[in-house]
Amino acid sequence: MRIIKAYLLLSICTITLLSCSDDDSNPIVVTPLNKSGVIENYANIVYKNYQDAKTDAVSLKTVIDVFVATPTDANFTAAKTAWKTARESYGTTEAFRFANGPIDIDDNAPEGLLNSWPLDENYIDYVDGSANSGIINDLATYPTISKSVLEGLNTQGGDANVSVGYHAIEFLLWGQDLTIPSDLLAGQRPYTDFVDGGTAANQGRRRDYLAACAELLVDHLQLMINEWKPSGNYRATFLAENPDTALKNILGAIATLSKSELAGERMFVTYTNQNQEDEHSCFSDNTHRDIRLNLQGIANVYRGSYSSVSGVSLEDIITSTNPTLGAQITATLTLAETSIEATATPFDYAITDAGQRPLVATAVTTLQTLGDKFVEGGVALGINVTIQ
Amino acid sequence: MFEVVKAEEFAPLLLLILFYSNMKKLSPILFLLSILLSCSKDDEVYIPQGGDTNEQFSGGETTTFDFSQNAFSLQAPNLNTQEGLDFFVGNSLFNQNWVTAPASTTARDGLGPLFNAHSCSGCHGDDGRGRPPLYTGEVDHGSLLRLSIFGTNDNGGAINDPNYGGQLQDQSIQNIDTEAAFEISYQDITGQYADGTSYALQKPIYHITNLMYGPIANDINVSPRVANQMIGLGLLEAIDENTLLSFTDENDSNNDGISGRPNYVWDVASNSTKIGRFGWKANQPNLRQQVAGAFNGDMGITSTLFPDENCPPGVDCNTLPNGGSPEIPDNNLSHVTLYSSTLGVPARRDWDVTEIQEGKALFNQINCNSCHIPKIVTGNHPTIDALSNQIIRPYTDLLLHDMGDELSDNRADFLATGNEWRTPPLWGIGLIETVNGHNRLLHDGRARNIEEAILWHGGEAEESKLEFTNLDASKREKLIAFLNTL
Numbered sequence: 001m002r003i004i005k006a007y008l009l010l011s012i013c014t015i016t017l018l019s020c021s022d023d024d025s026n027p028i029v030v031t032p033l034n035k036s037g038v039i040e041n042y043a044n045i046v047y048k049n050y051q052d053a054k055t056d057a058v059s060l061k062t063v064i065d066v067f068v069a070t071p072t073d074a075n076f077t078a079a080k081t082a083w084k085t086a087r088e089s090y091g092t093t094e095a096f097r098f099a100n101g102p103i104d105i106d107d108n109a110p111e112g113l114l115n116s117w118p119l120d121e122n123y124i125d126y127v128d129g130s131a132n133s134g135i136i137n138d139l140a141t142y143p144t145i146s147k148s149v150l151e152g153l154n155t156q157g158g159d160a161n162v163s164v165g166y167h168a169i170e171f172l173l174w175g176q177d178l179t180i181p182s183d184l185l186a187g188q189r190p191y192t193d194f195v196d197g198g199t200a201a202n203q204g205r206r207r208d209y210l211a212a213c214a215e216l217l218v219d220h221l222q223l224m225i226n227e228w229k230p231s232g233n234y235r236a237t238f239l240a241e242n243p244d245t246a247l248k249n250i251l252g253a254i255a256t257l258s259k260s261e262l263a264g265e266r267m268f269v270t271y272t273n274q275n276q277e278d279e280h281s282c283f284s285d286n287t288h289r290d291i292r293l294n295l296q297g298i299a300n301v302y303r304g305s306y307s308s309v310s311g312v313s314l315e316d317i318i319t320s321t322n323p324t325l326g327a328q329i330t331a332t333l334t335l336a337e338t339s340i341e342a343t344a345t346p347f348d349y350a351i352t353d354a355g356q357r358p359l360v361a362t363a364v365t366t367l368q369t370l371g372d373k374f375v376e377g378g379v380a381l382g383i384n385v386t387i388q
Numbered sequence: 389m390f391e392v393v394k395a396e397e398f399a400p401l402l403l404l405i406l407f408y409s410n411m412k413k414l415s416p417i418l419f420l421l422s423i424l425l426s427c428s429k430d431d432e433v434y435i436p437q438g439g440d441t442n443e444q445f446s447g448g449e450t451t452t453f454d455f456s457q458n459a460f461s462l463q464a465p466n467l468n469t470q471e472g473l474d475f476f477v478g479n480s481l482f483n484q485n486w487v488t489a490p491a492s493t494t495a496r497d498g499l500g501p502l503f504n505a506h507s508c509s510g511c512h513g514d515d516g517r518g519r520p521p522l523y524t525g526e527v528d529h530g531s532l533l534r535l536s537i538f539g540t541n542d543n544g545g546a547i548n549d550p551n552y553g554g555q556l557q558d559q560s561i562q563n564i565d566t567e568a569a570f571e572i573s574y575q576d577i578t579g580q581y582a583d584g585t586s587y588a589l590q591k592p593i594y595h596i597t598n599l600m601y602g603p604i605a606n607d608i609n610v611s612p613r614v615a616n617q618m619i620g621l622g623l624l625e626a627i628d629e630n631t632l633l634s635f636t637d638e639n640d641s642n643n644d645g646i647s648g649r650p651n652y653v654w655d656v657a658s659n660s661t662k663i664g665r666f667g668w669k670a671n672q673p674n675l676r677q678q679v680a681g682a683f684n685g686d687m688g689i690t691s692t693l694f695p696d697e698n699c700p701p702g703v704d705c706n707t708l709p710n711g712g713s714p715e716i717p718d719n720n721l722s723h724v725t726l727y728s729s730t731l732g733v734p735a736r737r738d739w740d741v742t743e744i745q746e747g748k749a750l751f752n753q754i755n756c757n758s759c760h761i762p763k764i765v766t767g768n769h770p771t772i773d774a775l776s777n778q779i780i781r782p783y784t785d786l787l788l789h790d791m792g793d794e795l796s797d798n799r800a801d802f803l804a805t806g807n808e809w810r811t812p813p814l815w816g817i818g819l820i821e822t823v824n825g826h827n828r829l830l831h832d833g834r835a836r837n838i839e840e841a842i843l844w845h846g847g848e849a850e851e852s853k854l855e856f857t858n859l860d861a862s863k864r865e866k867l868i869a870f871l872n873t874l
Contacts, residue, residue, distance in 0.1 A: 107457055120485055129490070157528060158506065160485050264476035272477045272723075275495040368469060388454065388462065 033317045033381070035243035041304050041311030042250055043235050046096050047228040048309045049300075052089040054221040060086045061214040064169075067194070068207045076191035080173050084286060086217075087166065090115070091293025093224075095301045098261070098388055099253035102227040102234045110220040112165075113154055117280055119162035121171055124209070126200055128176055135163060136205050145208040147216050164216050167281065172210045174283035177276055181348040186285035248383045251314065251374050254298045256388045258336070259371025262294050263364045271360050276348045287347035295340050295367070299333055302374075314377065322380040329373045336370045339363040440763065440781075444740075446815045446874065447620050447733025448766070448778030455734060459819045460515040460619050464732040466774040471726060478727025481720055482508040482515075486687055488561045489711040495720070498711020500688040501564045502557035502698050504532045508724070511615035511686065515731055516823035518615035520592065520833045524571045527559055531833060532686065533570060533594065534611040535604070536799050543654035544661065544802050545671070551602045553698050555685050556610075564703065565600040579843065582858040589843060591794070592834050601700045609806070611797035612832035613668050617816045617823070620782060621666070622729025624813065625675050626775040627786070628767030629663055635761060635785040646758045646848045648787030651810070653802040656680075656693050665786050668831040669801040670810040676725045683716055683724075690714040691721050729772060733780070733815050736873050747870025750863055754855035759811040759848075761785045783814035783874060792846020795830070807847060818872035838868050 063082040067075040097104050097111060104111035122133035135142050135153060142149060153163040162168055175189025192198030194207050227234035238246060266287075270278040279287040300306040304313025319326025343359045344350035350360050371387055378385030445451040450464035463475045481496065485506040489497040505511050511518045511530035518530015533556040536546035548554040552567055560566040574590040581587065594610050632650060640647040651664035655673040664670035672678040677693060684694035691714045699705035716724075738744050751757060760783040769775035788808040798806035809831060817838065821827045827837050835841035845853040856864065 118484060120487075122487075158485055158510065159483060160507075259472075260476070264473055265479070268473045269476050269480045272474075273480065273495040273720075278480060278495065364473065365469075368472070386453065386465075388458070 033321065034312050035247055035317065035381075036239075037312030038304065038314055038317055039241075039243055039246045039250070040239065041309070041313065042246075042301065043228065043238060044309045044311065045300060045304070045306040046093075046101075047225070047230075047232075047235070048307055049089065049093045049096070049297075050221060050224040050228060052307065053086070053093055054218060054225055056082075056086040056089045057214075057217045057221050060169075061218055064210055064214040068211045071191060071194040071203075071207065073191045076173070076194070080284070083166070083169060083173055084284065084289070087281070087286060087289060088293060090166065090221075091290055092297035092300055092306070094261075094294050095254055095257055095297030097253060098256040099249040101238070101249070101253075103224060110223050113151060113220050114165050114217065115167070116155060116159075116162040116165050117167050118160055118277060118282075119167045119171060120158070120160040121176055123161045124163060124168060124171060125206065128178055131201070136202050136209055139202070139205075145205050145212060147212045147219075150209070150212050151216060164213050166217065167283075169210065169213045169217070170281055170283045170286075172206065172213070177283055177285065177348070181276065181346075181352045184285075184346060184349060186346070187283040244381075244383050247314075247381060248378065248385055250301060251378045251381075251383065251385045252387065254301050255371040255374035255378075255385055257294060258298055258367045258374065259387050262291065263367035263371065266291065266294075267360060267364050267367070270347070271351045271357065271364065274352050279347055282348070285346035285348060288343065288345040288350070291343075291347065292340055295336060298370075299337065302329075302333060318377040318380055325373075325376060325380050329370075329377050332366070332370045332373045336363070336366045339366045442779070443763075443781060444736040445779070446736055446781045447623060448780050450620065450623065450730070450732045450774060450778065451735045452732035453735050455737060455819065455822065457514055457823055459734045460617050460731060460816060460823050462732045464730045464774055467730055468773070471730065471772060471774070474723055474726050475730055477720070478723040478725070481716070481724050482512075482727055485510075486689060486711075489709045489715075496711075498689050498715030500559075500561035501703065501705060501708055502560050502567060502700060503688045504555070504557050504559060504686045505530075506687070508682065508687075512618050514823045515618040517617045517820050517826075517828070518833070519824070519826050519828040520572060520612065520614065525569060531612055531614040532556065532558075533596070534613055534797075534799060536609050536611075536801075537605045537607050538609070538800075540800070540802075544652075545654055546799060546801050549605050549608055551701050552599075552604055556596065557686075557688075557698070561708075564700070564708075566598075567600060567700065568596050568604075569598045571595045571597055579857075581861075581864070583860050585861060587839070587843060589840055590834060590836070592832060601702065609797065609799040611799040614828065614831065614833040616812070617820065618728055618731045619816050620731070620733040620780065620813065621675055622769060622772055622775045623733070623766055623778055623780050624665060624782060624784070624786060625729065626766035626769035626772075626778070627665075627764055631764060631767065632663060632665075632786055635787055644755065644758060645851050646755070646789065648759060648785055648789055648811070648848075649803070650786075651788050651801070651803045664802065664810075667801075668809060668812075669799075669804040670786060670788060671801045671804065675728050676721065679725050679728055680716075680721055683721075689716050691716050692718055693721075726772070729769075729775065734819055736781075737818070738873050743866050744870050744873050746863075747866035747868070750859065750867045751870055754859075754867075755852045757783075758852075759785050759787070759789055760814055781815065781874075784811045786810060789849065790847035791844075791849060794846050795844055797831070814871065814874050817874050838871050839864070842868075 060082040063079050067079045103109055121127045122130055125134040125136045127133055150163045155161055174187030177187040179185040190199050193200045194203050196203050226232055266280050276282050280290040281287045302314050304311050315330060318329060340363050343363050344356040350356045375385045375387065449466040452462040452465065454462055463472060467475065484496060486496045486499040488499050499506060505528055510528045513530065520531050521529040535549045535552050535555055537549060539547045541547050557567050558569060572592045572594055574592055577589040577591055579587050594612060596604060636649050637647050638649040651670040652661050653664040653671050653673050655662040656677055662673035664673055666672040666675060666678040672681060680691040680693040683689040683691055685698065688698060690697060695714055697705045762783055763779065763781050766775060766778045766780060788804050788810055790807045791809050792807060796806040800806060829835040829841035830844055835844055842853060842856050
């Protein structure tokens with residue numbers, strides 16, 4: 001109700017403004033901000049980024065299929081490399097979350113199937129001290145391992161009961177990271193866990209599990225492409241929306257990712273608990289890349305540029321509206337990039353080493369400031385941006 | 389959120405100044421400003437029926453505006469920077485599963501040996517409300533059975549069952565027997581509105597089965613309790629004690645049949661008796677103790693407030709691995725307490741719709757507001773400024789009321805008798821279905837919707853219940869529709 005009133009107020013006053021202008025001997029040409037340009041460019045970025053993420057997921061699936069057919073150490077290493085590559089293009093897409101968009105609009109949206117975290121390892125497979133735990137080792141309850149079975153089991157009985165997605169694959173490829181952080185090592189699962197007669201039990205089911213997860217990843221990314229492609233359903237809805245609503249969603253998303261998800265959930269919690277398992281990619285020790293890629297995604301959206309896509313940006317219209325504020329946001333974004341880049345790798349070392357911890361704390365503060373600055377940028381555009 | 393609304397109202401002003409910044413002429417700006425101010429004045433004249441301006445802001449400045457499944461999960465928007473960060477730490481400890489010690493999850497180990505849930509969110513799913521199990525043997529539903537025998541302990545509280553303690557845990561770690569299971573059967577109770585419409589209620593009867601640690605006391609009192617939504621709890625803690633006492637009418641001096649009184653309960657940290665605020669019988673004096681009590685009773689996690697494991701008879705818990713002494717250290721208990729204090733309260737929806745305002749008038753007319761007090765101003769919160777001096781609309785007095793024999797659990801809890809229950813806050817009641825996929829209400833979740841919850845009211849609330857049953861169908865619908873906007 002208040003929003004409606006605000007628009008009403010705006011239009012009444014705008015009409016007044018125009019009538020003022022008519023009275024003036026030198027009519028003023030009011031150039032509206034190119035909001036629709038920003039919105040269209042954003043849709044192009046989203047589509048291109050999901051295309052890249054899917055391409056890399058298809059590559060990952062191909063390499064995993066090779067490993068599952070021929071489980072050798074070399075093929076295992078190739079699968080791990082392909083997983084890390086796939087995370088690169090997916091990482092920047094996280095800037096499209098929290099935007100009331102198809103990735104996470106509700107509990108049925110695919111985000112939880114792609115990137116659920118943190119994950120209780122013993123829901124999937126054996127863990128240290130519990131050789132028979134997990135879906136893989138529970139033949140009685142889950143006689144068949146299939147895509148539909150695994151998708152149906154995701155987050156059943158608890159948010160951490162993650163059965164599918166990037167982090168389920170990560171756990172299957174690396175295993176628990178039981179190393180001490182200063183050794184700078186990731187999880188040490190042997191490839192023989194996938195070899196009949198090798199280590200651990202139920203190797204065949206583990207292979208089936210891994211292959212099914214890789215295929216699901218491709219399926220779920222395809223859903224995003226269907227929504228955002230030029231003839232896509234959501235793209236049409238998005239472009240037809242009130243421009244201020246679309247911009248509110250876009251800005252609110254990067255403000256939320258920066259201040260809540262990245263600074264809060266992913267960095268400060270881990271920093272405080274000093275607990276490896278609170279890391280986003282704790283098995284592969286790839287969390288430092290997740291963090292950098294999330295911020296890169298934020299920067300892509302704000303600067304209106306990704307890969308071959310480039311156009312009118314939020315940075316452009318905020319800076320032309322309020323040059324001082326625009327310069328401040330740009331500087332804060334750059335500072336955030338510098339401060340994140342300064343944190344140590346891997347992240348479990350950055351949060352546990354006394355000399356490295358202050359750098360993480362600084363990065364957290366900078367990301368919080370960045371989130372707040374995006375809200376101010378919204379105010380400059382006349383948009384009420386909320387951080388979730 | 390007040391700030392955001394202000395920003396929204398300023399936005400046109402900013403835009404206009406922007407448009408006019410090219411003109412380099414001052415007078416039109418001043419002219420416009422004056423028009424704008426007059427616009428704003430018109431805006432302010434808009435006062436909703438019912439007279440409570442800003443009544444959509446249920447949690448004062450902690451009010452949030454997400455009405456999705458996340459409605460109960462957002463942090464209050466007015467926290468300071470450090471609180472905002474600490475909230476996330478509390479969130480991780482609240483939402484993620486605790487595991488059996490020893491584990492690589494060093495921050496969250498020590499579950500059990502006996503427990504009801506692996507995490508706080510196991511019962512308070514999405515920071516919302518639990519329900520009774522749907523079938524025998526279902527776990528993680530968000531309800532538990534309190535156990536006690538007659539009499540009071542040295543601190544004035546209930547006396548636990550000698551073998552099964554103060555609550556029945558229906559889960560356990562590997563190699564330790566689970567205490568017992570329970571079954572529920574339902575008895576149908578039918579009634580009729582004055583207009584002839586009939587209704588049916590279901591009264592639960594609990595049967596404890598599979599007792600693994602010897603007999604349970606013959607005079608055992610069993611009190612089922614569901615987990616409550618977590619919103620606005622710090623605001624309730626910030627209500628000045630004198631404000632609560634001003635609501636009391638222990639001898640019913642105004643002859644309205646309603647005689648609220650405070651519970652006075654044991655405060656472990658100060659080793660003294662304090663006014664009770666939290667729990668279905670207001671048996672906890674503050675959130676920190678409520679949280680520590682839940683960690684201990686529901687998850688088997690020790691803390692400095694409750695350092696002892698709930699150890700079943702015949703088991704030497706000293707021989708079991710634990711997650712440290714205590715298992716949740718004080719700083720993390722503080723994080724979860726902060727988290728539990730600062731979940732924002734969702735705003736009202738459709739609060740200014742005529743039918744809703746009529747429903748609210750009916751709510752007041754039949755005296756629901758005598759106990760479900762609509763508006764309270766908080767006092768000073770000891771540690772969190774965002775919760776201090778807030779105008780809130782919790783719809784509770786936090787006092788004990790006799791609710792009649794039908795709702796009685798026979799379990800005394802400090803001053804509360806078996807018939808007495810704390811008035812539960814009603815904020816968020818219309819979003820439980822969205823958040824938790826059910827609308828089970830009252831202490832044991834027996835009511836399947838708001839209407840049934842009203843019909844279960846008895847004792848001091850008997851008169852209001854009767855007046856409700858005398859309303860015609862359209863008025864009943866309006867009253868319930870109003871409650872659904874809370």
